[in-house]
Amino acid sequence: MIWRDRCLEQRDWDAVIIGGGITGAGILRLAAGLGWRVLLLEQRDFAWGASSRSGKLVHGGLRYLAQGRITLVRESARERERLLREAPDLVEPLTFLLPFYRGQRELKYRAGLAVYDRLAGRRSRQRFDAASLRGLAPCLDRPDLAGGFGYRDAATDDAGLVLRLILDAVGAGGFALNYAPVTGIDGRAVVFSDEPGGRCCEVRARVVINAAGAWSDR
Ligand SMILES: Cc1cc2nc3c(=O)[nH]c(=O)nc-3n(C[C@H](O)[C@H](O)[C@H](O)COP(=O)(O)OP(=O)(O)OC[C@H]3O[C@@H](n4cnc5c(N)ncnc54)[C@H](O)[C@@H]3O)c2cc1C
Structure with a gap:
């Protein structure tokens, strides 16, 4: 049968x-x-x-940090880390670049990403100066580019x-x-x-x- x-x-x-x-x-x-x-x-x-x-992202919900939804972000970020560990053939790290421009407060980005890393229980953020960032992403060619951060989320099938x-x-x-x-x-x-x-x-x-x-x- x-x-x-x-x-x-x-x-x-x-x-x-x-x-x-x-x-x-x-x-x-x-x-x-x-x-x-x-x-x-x-x-x-x-x-x-x-x-x-879907957009195939397994993200910790960085944007929800700005809304103060700490518990939600902690849970999603830890689930992301768990999926990366348990299904490495289906869930892969994906780095995002977050540029900032003259007149914007770098400290805000730095603090937000530090909290994001802390909630995930893992450091992924990286600081780039303007020249390195342009090298990584030539489309970011605004003259007022001041620098940026890289941080890690994940993508899946x-x-x-x-x-x-x-x-x-x-x-x-x-x-x-x-x-x-x-x-x-x-x-x-x-x-x-x-x-x-x-x-x-x-x-x-x-x-x-x-x-x-x-x-x-x-
Ligand atoms: C454009 C877009 C982008 C997105 N990007 C992301 C992303 O990047 N990352 C992320 O985490 N989430 C993303 N999401 C959200 C994510 O896709 C959904 O939250 C998730 O797929 C919902 O899964 P589900 O199982 O609840 O629903 P579904 O995947 O829709 O499953 C419901 C299933 O029920 C079946 N069904 C319906 N009626 C019956 C019935 N009577 N009998 C039997 N079966 C039935 C349907 O055929 C369907 O397969 C995105 C969503 C959209 C629309």
């Missing part, structure tokens, strides 16, 4: 997750790791939604990260079906189509998790 049929045969689950983007995939991996009987249902290909169309999480989850005993759009929820019953098999299916779950992204309300 092929794996998909084996999965479709099961009627009762601890949790059913609707949506195979990064949110659903992350929950699937966590739940499978906890030993839950968990099924993820995706209407198209895994990562078909926003999770394959967003769809690849989703697939990695799903594969890890399946390895840990979770189940995930694509081409299985959920068409209705009635209490603990979840109704979906098995498109390759051309049939309508119904399963029961103790918990239904809506991870359908922009489609959540629908």
